[in-house]
Structures are given as structure tokens and as C-alpha cells.
Amino acid sequence: MKFGETLRKSLIKEYSFYYIDYDELKHKLKKLLKTNDNEWKNEFEEEFLNELETQLDKVYSFTKVKSTEVKRRLKDADKSVTKLISNIATAHDDEFLILENEINDVIADVYDLARFTRLNYTGFQKIVKKHDKLTKFHLRPIFQVRLNSKPFFKDNYDILIVQLSKLYDLVRTRGNPIQGDSSAGGSQQNFVRQTTKYWVHPDNITELKLLVLKHLPVLVFNADKEFEPEDSAITSIYFDNKDMDLYYGRLRKDEGAEAIRLRWYGNMKSEQIFVERKTHREDWTGEKSVKARFVLKEKKVNQFLKGELPAKQVFDKMRKEGKKSSQQIDNLEKLASEVQYRVLKDKMRPVMRSFYNRTAFQLPGDARVRISLDTELTMVREDNFDGYDRTDGNWRRMDIGIDYPFSQLPEKDVCRFPYAVLEVKLQTQLGQEPPLWIRELVASHIVEAVPKFSKFIHGGAALLPDYVDLIPFWLPQMDVDIRKPKIQEEFGINRNHKKLITSSGNELDDEESQGDYYTGGGVTFSNDINPLEEDLDDTTPLLLPSSYMNNSSSPIMDSISNAYAKLLQYFSDDREFTVKAGTNFDLNETFKDKIPPGKSISIPIRIEPKVYFAAERTFLSWLSIGMILSATTTTLLNYGTKSALTAAIMFFICALVTFVYSIFMYVWRTMMIRQKKAVLYADQIGPNLICGLLALSVFVTFIFKASE
Known part of the structure; x- marks a missing residue:
């Protein structure tokens, strides 16, 4: 589907006059090229750039007006919600429903505005790209400066979304939003x-x-x-x-694989740095993957990582304040010691x-x-x-x-x-x-x-x-x-x-x-x-x-x-x-x-201990088959007739192949499981091979017996 058709199908009817006129710009571009046998002149470039500027002004002006309107409607909705909640004793459900519909309309307006800006930005990028391709003039760097001077596409809707979320939550809960610690995880059990x-x-x-x-x-x-x-x-x-040990461990999902990171929230002036360790646990261990962390002051991070600040000293102040239990502090100190040791030991x-x-x-x-x-x-x-x-x-x-x-x-x-x-x-x-x-x-x-x-x-x-x-x-x-x-x-x-x-x-x-x-x-x-x-x-x-x-x-x-x-x-x-x-x-x-x-x-593959046991059981089953074939060989040699010698030789070959093949497959499977390789572990060759050799043994024995 051409972009012009995509634009026509995606535009919002109420905004239709304010979109970039992509088809007209494309028509103008081709018309100017055609008038001079596909040779682009400087005056053509100036004319086309002026038309682009006109379209940019139109989109930018509408975006500013619409954005102002959305903010005004949001402000009015905020006043209405505040007023209704202040009179919550006399408020009716119908009033809340009316406000909910109004907020829904504001949400739809924000969505429309976001789609409008993104689609227009794509349109400008497309037409400039087509211009540069057809005319061999490089307009993109110049026009990008114009776009940045009228950045209709850079509006941040996060502030509006936070405000809408607050209002919608108040209306949805009829003025009684759920209260609680935003950083808490609740007290659910058996989840x-x-x-x-x-x-x-x-x-x-x-x-x-x-x-x-x-x-x-x-x-x-x-x-x-x-x-x-x-x-x-x-x-x-x-x-x-340099060996990327932590990278490989996390990628392969090795049991006990760790990730060590330092995290902060907000800008670079944040004084609280969270030292975190994520540990991967396989399901068969009965444990869950965990993320543990403790807090360091930014000015102490370098000392801690170099080993100049022992883990015990990090929590001296916490012990004196007594805001946490002794057990909690001991756990944090243990975590800090392990992280510090790992960083220093593995460089x-x-x-x-x-x-x-x-x-x-x-x-x-x-x-x-x-x-x-x-x-x-x-x-x-x-x-x-x-x-x-x-x-x-x-x-x-x-x-x-x-x-x-x-x-x-x-x-x-x-x-x-x-x-x-x-x-x-x-x-x-x-x-x-x-x-x-x-x-x-x-x-x-x-x-x-x-x-x-x-x-x-x-x-x-x-x-x-x-x-x-x-x-x-x-x-x-x-x-x-x-x-x-x-x-x-x-x-x-x-x-x-x-x-x-x-x-x-x-x-x-x-x-x-x-x-x-x-x-x-x-x-x-x-x-x-x-x-x-x-x-x-x-x-x-x-x-x-x-x-x-x-x-x-x-x-x-x-x-x-x-x-x-x-x-x-x-x-x-x-x-x-x-x-x-x-x-x-x-x-x-x-x-x-x-x-x-x-x-x-x-390819991530989950390997449990029972997989190794299954490989061992399969190996032992093969060995038992080999032992039966060996016993058959010995019986034929000791108690058989002259023609039984041929059968004994054939059964001996079958037993030998069984032993060698089973050892090879067991070692190969164990290596593949240990390396977590996504290979075909099912044996499609061995059973058929042994059955074929047994059939051949019986057939050869029958031939020799018949010849006697």
C-alpha cells in the first residue's frame, strides 16, 4: 500500500484539513521535474521548500491549538472531579458516569493527537526522502533543522497520561482510590x-x-x-x-547465573545508588530466581568496588540507627560481601x-x-x-x-x-x-x-x-x-x-x-x-x-x-x-x-537432573541388550553345532556394535545436555541398526543351516 493511500485511510475525519498534503507535494515534485526534462533547478528547490514550509506551519499550528484544547479540557475535568468528590455525600452514580465519559473523550483526544503527529511526521520524512531520491538534491539535513524549530512531533504525553490516570482512578473508584505504599508488593501468600x-x-x-x-x-x-x-x-x-562470563551465564540460563548492576532513578545527581544482583535458579532446584539489592551513597561506590570500603562499614550507620532488624542488616551485609568479592575476584x-x-x-x-x-x-x-x-x-x-x-x-x-x-x-x-x-x-x-x-x-x-x-x-x-x-x-x-x-x-x-x-x-x-x-x-x-x-x-x-x-x-x-x-x-x-x-x-533450553538420569537409564538398557546378546554368543559357542559357530560370530558382532554404539551415544548425549544444545536427542539410528544386524544374523544362520 502506498503511503498516500495509507494516509487517506488512517486520517481522522475531524482533522482532515490539517494533515500534510502528501499527494499534492508529490504531484508538485513530479510536475516540476517534468517541466525541465527531469533536471532540478535551484528555483525549483526554493519553490518546493516554500511549499514544505507552508505545510509544516499548518501542521504545527493545528498541533499547538489542539494540544492547548486537550490541556484545557483536562483542567476542566480536574475541577469537576474535585468538586464532585468534595460533595461525595450527595453525589450520584450518574454524575460519576458523566465525568467518566468526559474523561474518556479526553483520552480519545490524546490518542487522536498522538496518531496525528506521528502520521504527519512520517509524511514529511517520506516526501523529503522521495525528493532527495528523484532530484539528487540533499534536502533532508536542511529540512530537519526546520522540523526541529517547529517540533510538533516531540510532544511528551506522559504528563497528560499521569493526570488522566489520576482522574480516571478517582472517578472509577467513586472518590475512594486504593491507598497503600507505592513501593510495596502486598502481603499475598501462596501466589x-x-x-x-x-x-x-x-x-x-x-x-x-x-x-x-x-x-x-x-x-x-x-x-x-x-x-x-x-x-x-x-x-x-x-x-x-573481558571473557563476558556474566553475559554467557545469563544467555544460556545456567543454574546460578548472576547479573550485577548499579542502578539509579532520575538524573545523574541522584545520590542513592542501588547495587543489585539477579540470580537465575532452575525450576528443578525448588528455588525461585531472585533479585536482591542494597543502597550505597554515590560518593562511596568507587571505594566499595575497589575493596577499599569493606561491606561491614557500609552498614555501620544503619546498625546504629536501628531502623532495621539485626537479621535484615546481616542479610544485606552478606549480599554486599558476596557482590564485592565477585567483582574483585573475577576482575x-x-x-x-x-x-x-x-x-x-x-x-x-x-x-x-x-x-x-x-x-x-x-x-x-x-x-x-x-x-x-x-x-x-x-x-x-x-x-x-x-x-x-x-x-x-x-x-x-x-x-x-x-x-x-x-x-x-x-x-x-x-x-x-x-x-x-x-x-x-x-x-x-x-x-x-x-x-x-x-x-x-x-x-x-x-x-x-x-x-x-x-x-x-x-x-x-x-x-x-x-x-x-x-x-x-x-x-x-x-x-x-x-x-x-x-x-x-x-x-x-x-x-x-x-x-x-x-x-x-x-x-x-x-x-x-x-x-x-x-x-x-x-x-x-x-x-x-x-x-x-x-x-x-x-x-x-x-x-x-x-x-x-x-x-x-x-x-x-x-x-x-x-x-x-x-x-x-x-x-x-x-x-x-x-x-x-x-x-x-x-537457544534457551531448560535442563533438569532427571534428564541426566534418563540418559543413564537408556545407556543401562542398551548394556542389558548387549549382555543378552553376549550370553547368546557364549551359549552358541559352548553348546551349539558346527553351523552354530557362524551364528555365534554374527551375534558377537551385534553385541560388540551394541556396546560401542551405546557408549558413544551416552557420552554424546551427556555432552549435548551439559552444553544445552538444541539437538535431536531421540535415537533414530541405533534401534534400526541393531534390529537389522539381528535379522541379518538369523538370516545368515538359516542359510548356513540350510546348506548343511
């Missing part, structure tokens, strides 16, 4: 916690926030303070050594920084449902592996702060992640299903599930390719468009009595064409599996939607492929990895053209 991660395309970020705030309020840690954009900033410094240093702005949704004091959305995610190098010490001996580099997109950094030092990252954390009782709105959200077109996604792993693989040879499964698929068609027309932001058009502007490719969305076939990824299942199992494919399309256009080839897949399924062991017909589970083979030379994809 199962599930965490799932998703990617969200920039086109869908505002819609997602507006949808969630209707069910959960934005989590504000300090309600007495006016919200500022920097309040949502979170920065973490990850530690590792760890800062290797990577992650920065993002987080919007969290949760009921205060109730952690049963928590949703967080991380936007503007950026990874930055902090290492000195290439001989350049970016931190200059400090525990973090000081040439950047929270000034996204960190344009002062060289491109080799920064990785700007193209999507937002959504985390859904649930604590539900055993057998209890998540809320319906959560299930609808994670199954919608807005999100794309990416199991086991990690900012640390992505940053390590993207920024330090020379120091890692294993990469996560999602890295070769970063060029896959995760946008999907809308599944449920009624799902999304709707006004009270009429449904909004919910398609949004799409960034298209160089030729202005929008790729067809994938709608079926192949391996399922997010919507056909349980979207709230955290752990991967044998049958969980690790592919994004467009990666597993069956490219065959021949019905004959499709039929042959399906028949072959069914044949394999019939003869295969039930325990082998299963994928649908026309797909390939070997990701290194599937993405061989996208994987950098010398790299391979690490």
Missing part, C-alpha cells in the same frame, strides 16, 4: 508469579498507555511532588569481565549502560498485577576492552546523562532500541486465570511476545560483537516488522457512542510500500501460544512472525512438504522437538544469511 515480556512498536505506545490506565493507575512513588519527565528515567550499569568492571523511561501501572500496595512500559531504551558502552577507558577510572562514564538520544556519542558506542519493552507481572492463585483485559491486551495487535528478552544480553550482543560468539535468538530478527493487523475491531480507544478509526501511520520502506502482514501458517509465536507462559519448553518456537513464513508458492511443493512432515512425525519419537510443516527449528540454519560470521544463536 504464583508470572512475568512475560513484549515489544511494542512506537506507533502503538500511546494507545497502549491509554488502554492500560483505564484498568490500572499510573504508579507514582511520590504523590506529593509534581510529575516531571526525568522522574521516569532509570539507568543501570552492568558489570562483566569485573562496567561494560554497558541501559537507559529508558519507565511508565509503571499498579495499584498501590497491591502487586498482583503490575505492568511496566520502558520507552526510549538505549544501551551504551562503558568498557575499556578496546584500549579506550570510557569511564576514566570511574564506575560510570560522565559524558552523558539522561539526554536521550545521546547524539554526542559515536555510533559504535550506542545502540538505540527501536521498540518499547512491555513487562506484564502477575501474581495469581493456582488455577486462577489472569484478568480478561490482560488476556485481550497480550493477544492484541499492539504487542509482540519475546520470551526471555534481556536488555543486558541485547546490549552485550549488539555493542560488543568482538567479545561474544553466542547471540540471542531475537538479534538476527531485528529487521522484522512486528506490526500486525488489528484482530478485534472493538479493541482499542473508543469514544462513548462512536468508534474511532484505529489504524495508525506506518513507517514504510524505501519504495514507499508497506509489506503485507503475516496472517497464518508456519510456527506460532505470540498469539497461538499461552501469552502468559514465562518459560520456554521444547515446542516454543523462537521466531518473530515474518521469519517463519512458508515461502513456497507451488501447491505441489507444499503437498510434498506436508506429506514429508507427516511421515517424519509418524516415525519420530514423541519426545523430539515439534514444529509445524514447512518450518525449520534450527535457527542457525534459518538465519544463516543474517548471523555475523563466527556467531551462532543461543
Whole structure:
């Protein structure tokens, strides 16, 4: 679909006169070229630039007016809610419903405005790109300056969303919002916690926030303070050594794998630094993966990391104040000692920084449902592996702060992640299903599930390719468009009595064409599996939607492929990895053209002790078969006739092959299990080989007996 057609189908009727006139600009461009035999003159350039400027003024002016109107309506709604709650004793449900409808309209206006600005920004980028391609004049740098002077596309809706969330929560709870410590996790017992991660395309970020705030309020840690954009900033410094031991441990999901990071909230002036250690635990251990942390003053971090400040001294003041129990302080001191020892012993240093702005949704004091959305995610190098010490001996580099997109950094030092990252954390009782709105959200077109996604792993693989040879499964698929068609027309932001058009502007490719969305076939990824299942199992494919399309256009080839897949399924062991017909589970083979030379994809596999025991039992079963064949050989040699000698020799060969093959398979399986390799563990050769040798032995014996 051409962008002009996309624009026409996506525009909001009430705003239609204020969009960029993309078709007219394209027509003017072609007309000017045609009048001078495709030769572009300076006067043409000036005329076209003036027309662009006119369109920019139109869009910018409307955006300012509409933004002012939305803020005014929000302010009026705030006054109405405050007035109604002050007279709560005489308030009626109808009054709350009227206010709820008004706030819903404001929410729809914010959504419309966000779609309007994004679609127009895409339009300007597209027409300038087309201009540069056809005329060979470079307008993009010049016009970008004009865009930055009238930045209609840079409006931050987070402040509006926080205000809307507060008002909507007051109206929804009829003036009695849930109270509690925003940082508390509640006191639920016997709950199962599930965490799932998703990617969200920039086109869908505002819609997602507006949808969630209707069910959960934005989590504000300090309600007495006016919200500022920097309040949502979170920065973490990850530690590792030159061998990338922590990276590999977390990537392979090794039992006991750790991640050590230093985190702070807000700007670089924050004095509280949280030292955190995340430890991965396999399910078979009966333990849960844990995250533990303690607080350090920023001025003491360097001393602590160098070992000049013992862990015991860190908590001397805390012991004197007596605000925590002796047991709690002992646990924190133990944690600090272990972190300090690990950093010094393994010669760890800062290797990577992650920065993002987080919007969290949760009921205060109730952690049963928590949703967080991380936007503007950026990874930055902090290492000195290439001989350049970016931190200059400090525990973090000081040439950047929270000034996204960190344009002062060289491109080799920064990785700007193209999507937002959504985390859904649930604590539900055993057998209890998540809320319906959560299930609808994670199954919608807005999100794309990416199991086991990690900012640390992505940053390590993207920024330090020379120091890692294993990469996560999602890295070769970063060029896959995760946008999907809308599944449920009624799902999304709707006004009270009429449904909004919910398609949004799409960034298209160089030729202005929008790729067809994938709608079926192949391996399922997010919507056909349980979207709230955290752990991967044998049958969980690790592919994004467009990666597993069956490219065959021949019905004959499709039929042959399906028949072959069914044949394999019939003869295969039930325990082998299963994928649908026309797909390939070997990701290194599937993405061989996208994987950098010398790299391979690490596929997370959960290995439990019973897997080793199963391999041992299989080995012992083979040995017992070999012993039976050996006993048969001995019996034939001792008590058989002359012709039985031939049978004894054949059975001896069978026994010898059984012993050698079983030893080889046991060693091979143990090595593959230990290395967590995604290979076919089912034996498709051995049983057939032994049966064939036995049949051959009997047949040869029969021939020799018959010849006698």
C-alpha cells in the first residue's frame, strides 16, 4: 500500500484539513521535474521548500491549538472531579458516569493527537526522502533543522497520561482510590508469579498507555511532588569481565547465573545508588530466581568496588540507627560481601549502560498485577576492552546523562532500541486465570511476545560483537516488522457512542510500500501460544512472525512438504522437538544469511537432573541388550553345532556394535545436555541398526543351516 493511500485511510475525519498534503507535494515534485526534462533547478528547490514550509506551519499550528484544547479540557475535568468528590455525600452514580465519559473523550483526544503527529511526521520524512531520491538534491539535513524549530512531533504525553490516570482512578473508584505504599508488593501468600515480556512498536505506545490506565493507575512513588519527565528515567550499569562470563551465564540460563548492576532513578545527581544482583535458579532446584539489592551513597561506590570500603562499614550507620532488624542488616551485609568479592575476584568492571523511561501501572500496595512500559531504551558502552577507558577510572562514564538520544556519542558506542519493552507481572492463585483485559491486551495487535528478552544480553550482543560468539535468538530478527493487523475491531480507544478509526501511520520502506502482514501458517509465536507462559519448553518456537513464513508458492511443493512432515512425525519419537510443516527449528540454519560470521544463536533450553538420569537409564538398557546378546554368543559357542559357530560370530558382532554404539551415544548425549544444545536427542539410528544386524544374523544362520 502506498503511503498516500495509507494516509487517506488512517486520517481522522475531524482533522482532515490539517494533515500534510502528501499527494499534492508529490504531484508538485513530479510536475516540476517534468517541466525541465527531469533536471532540478535551484528555483525549483526554493519553490518546493516554500511549499514544505507552508505545510509544516499548518501542521504545527493545528498541533499547538489542539494540544492547548486537550490541556484545557483536562483542567476542566480536574475541577469537576474535585468538586464532585468534595460533595461525595450527595453525589450520584450518574454524575460519576458523566465525568467518566468526559474523561474518556479526553483520552480519545490524546490518542487522536498522538496518531496525528506521528502520521504527519512520517509524511514529511517520506516526501523529503522521495525528493532527495528523484532530484539528487540533499534536502533532508536542511529540512530537519526546520522540523526541529517547529517540533510538533516531540510532544511528551506522559504528563497528560499521569493526570488522566489520576482522574480516571478517582472517578472509577467513586472518590475512594486504593491507598497503600507505592513501593510495596502486598502481603499475598501462596501466589504464583508470572512475568512475560513484549515489544511494542512506537506507533502503538500511546494507545497502549491509554488502554492500560483505564484498568490500572499510573504508579507514582511520590504523590506529593509534581510529575516531571526525568522522574521516569532509570539507568543501570552492568558489570562483566573481558571473557563476558556474566553475559554467557545469563544467555544460556545456567543454574546460578548472576547479573550485577548499579542502578539509579532520575538524573545523574541522584545520590542513592542501588547495587543489585539477579540470580537465575532452575525450576528443578525448588528455588525461585531472585533479585536482591542494597543502597550505597554515590560518593562511596568507587571505594566499595575497589575493596577499599569493606561491606561491614557500609552498614555501620544503619546498625546504629536501628531502623532495621539485626537479621535484615546481616542479610544485606552478606549480599554486599558476596557482590564485592565477585567483582574483585573475577576482575569485573562496567561494560554497558541501559537507559529508558519507565511508565509503571499498579495499584498501590497491591502487586498482583503490575505492568511496566520502558520507552526510549538505549544501551551504551562503558568498557575499556578496546584500549579506550570510557569511564576514566570511574564506575560510570560522565559524558552523558539522561539526554536521550545521546547524539554526542559515536555510533559504535550506542545502540538505540527501536521498540518499547512491555513487562506484564502477575501474581495469581493456582488455577486462577489472569484478568480478561490482560488476556485481550497480550493477544492484541499492539504487542509482540519475546520470551526471555534481556536488555543486558541485547546490549552485550549488539555493542560488543568482538567479545561474544553466542547471540540471542531475537538479534538476527531485528529487521522484522512486528506490526500486525488489528484482530478485534472493538479493541482499542473508543469514544462513548462512536468508534474511532484505529489504524495508525506506518513507517514504510524505501519504495514507499508497506509489506503485507503475516496472517497464518508456519510456527506460532505470540498469539497461538499461552501469552502468559514465562518459560520456554521444547515446542516454543523462537521466531518473530515474518521469519517463519512458508515461502513456497507451488501447491505441489507444499503437498510434498506436508506429506514429508507427516511421515517424519509418524516415525519420530514423541519426545523430539515439534514444529509445524514447512518450518525449520534450527535457527542457525534459518538465519544463516543474517548471523555475523563466527556467531551462532543461543537457544534457551531448560535442563533438569532427571534428564541426566534418563540418559543413564537408556545407556543401562542398551548394556542389558548387549549382555543378552553376549550370553547368546557364549551359549552358541559352548553348546551349539558346527553351523552354530557362524551364528555365534554374527551375534558377537551385534553385541560388540551394541556396546560401542551405546557408549558413544551416552557420552554424546551427556555432552549435548551439559552444553544445552538444541539437538535431536531421540535415537533414530541405533534401534534400526541393531534390529537389522539381528535379522541379518538369523538370516545368515538359516542359510548356513540350510546348506548343511
